[in-house]
Every structure is written in structure tokens, then in C-alpha cells.
Amino acid sequence: MNRAMNQAMNAPLTALDSARSSATGPSLAATMRQIGGDARAAARALALAPAAQKNRALAAMAKAVCTASATILAANAQDRDEAKAAGATPAFLDRLALDRGRVAAMADGIDVIRKLKDPVGTVTASWRRPNGMRIERVRVPLGVVGVIYESRPNVTVDAGALCLKAGNAAILRGGSESFRSCRAIHAALVEGLTEAGLPAASIALVPTREREAVGMMLAGLDGAIDVIVPRGGKNLVGRVQTEARVPVFAHLEGVCHVYVDGRAKLAMAKSIVLNAKMRRTGVCGAAETLLVDRAGADRLLKPLITMLLDAGCEIRGDAAVLAIDRRVKPATEQDWSTEYLDAILTAGIVDGVDAAIAHIERYSSHHTDAIVTEDRKAAEKFLREVDSAIVLHNASTQFADGGEFGFGAEIGIATGRLHARGPVGAEQLTSFKYRIRGNGQTRP
């Protein structure tokens, strides 16, 4: 075990724990300010670091994570024991749990990010002015990314590695229940950074469980943080969106729709609807509402609803859907805008693509919505008029994912309209500047 890891693993937790409910002392504020300042300085170094050096660090990070597997698992066991004793649910414990396979997957994830194209320095536009000046728009890193997450310790790796790829410094604040796991993983990341000659502060982990640290990050650490990415449930994201004084890349929820048009093929509709709802019900791209065109309802509605009920999905329907099967429950007004993240679906009839679009504009969270149809005109109308980050024709809403987009990795999915929208990958973690080359031009 290397020295950085030793330090990380041996630091006493008791002192930190005891500070959890105490008032915020000057020491926490000073620590956080220091982290912010160091991250800002590291960001400057990272912005100028060549792709090869960042990739060397990523390779070393992947190796260090593998090597530290036993250490990470031991820390994780302590976290799980503590969480179990505190009465955590099985679902929570599963999110928290690491095993050899999950640690290996973290290392593989770093390698995937290493192999991505470096977005920094890419010229995204270039033109010559009548006076002979050449203007280029070139990608540069965003700066410092603050990431606030919950129990999954692997976010430490995903977020740290993706920020590094795009030349950004990261300030990570993991869930207090996964504190020891995150600290052990972070030590391995720092080892990789140091090996490649990059500043250790390029990826910082907030070294305390004190909750006040989150508020300080949301305030931007005196201008040190350029953007905040929350990773976790609706409570966390909602708090971050409400309180943050810096821009946030996030989605609060994914109330995703599948609209099955009157001119849809039944087999394709069944396959897409089943996948969109049931492949994984807990992901943000899972469908929560099914809309069926009245024009095709006779042919489409019963097979779709029966299929879903038989697959174990609860259906909350309007009058037409209720009439199909006695297992259907009535939908309340609230149901149409609910993200269940479970095997439950709201279903109803609409009058064609225009009514579907109007319904979606009213109830959707503007995350991901799909149309199933063989009618090209209806499809193009839907793709054009539905104002969501991702709109699909004849494909499942569960493709709402950076990996499925070919981004290699994502730090999250955003539904905001500024800067980043949809899956946030390495490219979305960059800004740009203009470079102008002249030969003495002055402005008349």
C-alpha cells in the first residue's frame, strides 16, 4: 500500500463523526476555501496539460484502483457495517456495496474514458473575416466541477475521471454513508495523478462528513466552482437546484412518454413499450406514461395493456384503459406527472399526434419522449415539436444514456436549456474561447 492510501485509511473517523452535528467552525470554512483555491490552481495546470499526460494519469488511476482492491473493499465493509447498524434498507445497502467485480468495473470505466477523444483544443468553428483575420472557436475546459452524490462509491471514479479527461479539476462530495469507501478510492485516483505529474488537487474529495460542506459548495466556494453536478435522488437534486448559486447540470426527474400512433406496427409498439417501461424501472429514461392514438386504439390498446399487466406492471388508466382489463386502476390527475421509478405506468388515449404533443408539453419533465409510428410526417412533427432534451422515433426511451449515445461515459443527464442538455459527457464538460490570428488589423 502506498503512502497516500495509508494516510487516507488511517485518518480517524471519530473526530469527523463527532463534528457532524456541531456548528460549522472556522476550520471547516478554512478547509473548504483551501480545497477551492487548490482546485482552481490545479484546473489551470490541467487546462494546459497535453492529452497524453492526462491519459497517463488515467491509466495509472485504473491500475491503482485495481491494486487497491482489497483496501477499498475493507473500507467498504466498514461503511456497510455502519449503515446496516443504522438500519439502512437493502436497496440502500446494495447501492453502497462493492465487491471485486464492481471494483474491476470501476477500473475498466477509467480505461473507457482514457480511450475517448480528448475534447480540449478541438476547433469547432473557423472562418476568415473580410479584413483577413482568421477567427477560430476552440474547446477549453470548463474549470472546476463540483460533484455532490449519495451512496454509490463508484461515482468517485466516474466523475473524477471524466472531469480529468476534459481538463477540469473536480471537487467531490460523496454520501456520508460511503465516506470510507470514497476515501479509499480517492487515494487510488490521487496516486494515478501524482504518477503522471499532475497536481493531487486535480481531484479533491471533501475530507469530512460535515453536512455544512455541501452548502459551501452550493455557494461556489468563493467563485472556485464553475458548475455543480448532483448525482442522486430527487431530494438531493431538488435541494441543489434550489440552493445553488452556481450553474447546475442535472435533471430533477424523468417523466418520459411513449406515444403509440395510430399508424404504429403492433409488434414494434409492444417491443418498444415493454422495453421503455420494464427493462429497468428505476432509471431516469424509463417510460412513466403511455399515450395511445384513438385512431389505432381498437387494434393497439388491449395488446399493449395486457402485455404490461402480464409482465407485472401496474397500470393506472383513463376511462378507455380501465375498460380493457379489470386489473387497471383509475389514474388521478397527479399520476400523469408522476415519475414512479417502479413497475407502474399511467396510460391513456389521445386524439392523434397533436394531442399527444400537447399532453407531453403539459406533463413531461422535458427529459426523453418517444413516438412509435410508420407515418413519417407524424414522426417528424413529433421530433420537431416536442420540447424535450431527447426525442425518439421508433426507439426505446431507455436509450437516454451517455454510453448509448456513444459518449463513452456521462456524468449525468441534464434537462436545463443552457450549455448542457441530455447526456453530459466529456465534450459537454468543456467551454470554448475565440482565437484570432491577424497581421496588424486595426478597427476602423
Add this chain to the structure above:
Amino acid sequence: MNRAMNQAMNAPLTALDSARSSATGPSLAATMRQIGGDARAAARALALAPAAQKNRALAAMAKAVCTASATILAANAQDRDEAKAAGATPAFLDRLALDRGRVAAMADGIDVIRKLKDPVGTVTASWRRPNGMRIERVRVPLGVVGVIYESRPNVTVDAGALCLKAGNAAILRGGSESFRSCRAIHAALVEGLTEAGLPAASIALVPTREREAVGMMLAGLDGAIDVIVPRGGKNLVGRVQTEARVPVFAHLEGVCHVYVDGRAKLAMAKSIVLNAKMRRTGVCGAAETLLVDRAGADRLLKPLITMLLDAGCEIRGDAAVLAIDRRVKPATEQDWSTEYLDAILTAGIVDGVDAAIAHIERYSSHHTDAIVTEDRKAAEKFLREVDSAIVLHNASTQFADGGEFGFGAEIGIATGRLHARGPVGAEQLTSFKYRIRGNGQTRP
């Protein structure tokens, strides 16, 4: 005169004036909420409006502004009389003043914007996934843009027309001193919108001088405003940046540098430095600091400083510059980060391009910085390492302008790193979404 204008011109100002210092009543809050809701609805219509319809509206707006010239000038005369009576400075009165030429220039400005390429619907990336899905990233409007400005009434036209071009609704809040002028101009814009069948609420003017309206806009009008653009002095921009709960496109100041490298040609350096500082001293792209390479100081420093002094520029210098000419005053630490917006320049010696970059990173506002040199390596280093929105080689900093970039028009210049940076034109006033076309793909 048409009806909309009649209404605009005849509404009594006294009632509004009397409300200026009163507490915010429920009526102002209700009015502002209504404006926000109407703008949101208009934004939806604008997002789907074809380019031709938006261009018809722009053409009608330009015509209506010309036709209303006398009405606008009469309203402007009233504003100026009031401002003069209140003791406004000549500079203020000049910014407020309109004449036939300025009104014609506003109409011409609309025509320039009409002729720009419509950014909405442009596919900026497109790729096919291994499973056959085609993903496109396509530009869509941002939504609702709030514009807060000061005395210049022409911002009403520039901001309204540029937002419309990009399919955005605009909520405009002009300076209270130019209230009547803005109202008359706005009536002409609404006439153009209506003539083309677009909602009148596409461009809203806050119909009151009450200052509380600004605070409500900064809070986002219950989520109705997507981004705020402040147009005005440092006090306004600073307040907006501090208080806004929505993203802001702005620059607080332009502390722009010209670095004259040891391998610069003297003639080019003189021409660029003179232009960067003295062409117009009050614009954000005006140079505020001159750095000269020690290696070329013997050859370059004296001619540059003498030229500037002879041109009427005050110089505040370091020891080396003080030794050149007794007209030079000593620079304080504060001077190095001061935006004079006047015929004043801070000047000093640095040890080569690395020291110049370090100086700029420390003191620049990251707006616009330039290097003058014949050394390609030094130039590329400067262009790469200076972290400002615009970096130039052998060209004047006064090119920091959307028009000079070929954007046709700009709503401002941003120094933030997210979404928009540098001149903010029609393209920067858009967001994007992903369109996916499949043939039944489901996620494994």
C-alpha cells in the same frame, strides 16, 4: 398612427411615476407574472414559427420603426426634457438622445438581423450508432430572454429583434429615464409582430418604471425567464450577477491587455496599441494595460509611450515606463486591474511571453487580450495559454464585437464560461436537443 402606438403613447405616466417609491403592491407582482406567462406561451409559438414568418415580422418591424419615427422622437424629447430637468450629465443625455439618423439606424439594424441565417433547426452534429439509430443534435431556441438595460433606447430594438431571430421571447426592461422612448419603439415592434401573425407577447416591455420589477425579473418570474442579459454599466451588471437566480450572459468589465513581444514590428505595434487604446476608449474591448517585453524595450517602449502621450492618453507606468517621459505617472497596484473606459493606460515591462501570460492571468478580466509579435511560437503559446473569451495575435482588442466577428448583431459580450462566451449573437441565443430516428430499437 396605429392603435397599438396610440395606446402606448397615451397611457398616463403620472400613475406609474407615483408608484416608483411605493411598496410593491400585488398589482405589480400580478402584472409581472402575467408577462412571464404570456412570454412563455409566446416562446412556444416562436420556437415552431418558420424562419420566413420571423423574417416577415422583422421586415414589418423595421418598417414600423421608420413610420413611427416622429412619434418616437416626440417621446424621446419628453424623456430628455425630464432627464435634463433632473440634472442628467451631457454624456447621459447623449446616450438617451435619438434623432432621425439614429431611428433610421435602428430600422437598418433590424434588417441586418433579418438577413442573418436562422440558427433554429440547424443540425450541429449527426451520427449513427452500431444498432442503426441515427442521432442528431439540432439547435432550438433558448426560450425566454430577460434583458435589463439603462438609458440607450435602441437596445429595445437590438435585443427584441435578435431574440426573435433565434426564436426566443424577450422581456425587456429599459432604463426608467428612457421609458417613453422605449414604449414608443416597442409599440412599433409589436405592430410588426402582429402583422406577421406572431404573438404580441413575443417581445414584452415591462410597462412600469417601478424598480421592484427588476428584482422580480432577476428571480426569474416563477421560472418564466431562462436567461438574463444586462446591458449597461458596471453597477447594473454587478447587481444582476449578484442577485440573479437565473443564468446571466454578461461581462462585468473588460480589463484588456496588449502585450508587445520583443519580436514585434514597431510599426505594427504602434498601430495596434493606438487603435486598441484610443479608437474608442469607452468600449469594453478597449485596452487598459500595455505590457512590453523587456527584450524589446529599448526599441519599442519609448516610441509606444510617446505616441500615446502625444495622442492625449494618460500613462500610469512602472519604473521603466516612468523613466521614459516625465508626463508618465506612477502606477499603483490597483491600476493594473482597473477598467478606465477613458484615455488612461497602465503600462509596464515584463520578462517575455511567459511573464506576460502570468500577469494577464492575474489581472485580466478574461475578456479580450492581444499579443503583437512576429514570433509564431510565442504567439501560439499566448493564444493557447491566455484563458480569456477572446485572444488575438497581431490585431486590435477593439475587434471584440459581434459585428466584427461576422455575427451581424450581438446582444452583449459574455465572460462566463458556460453556454455563451465572447460576443453573444443569434447562435448563442439557442439551446439544442437530440433527435433520434430508429426502426424499433430497444435497449438490451
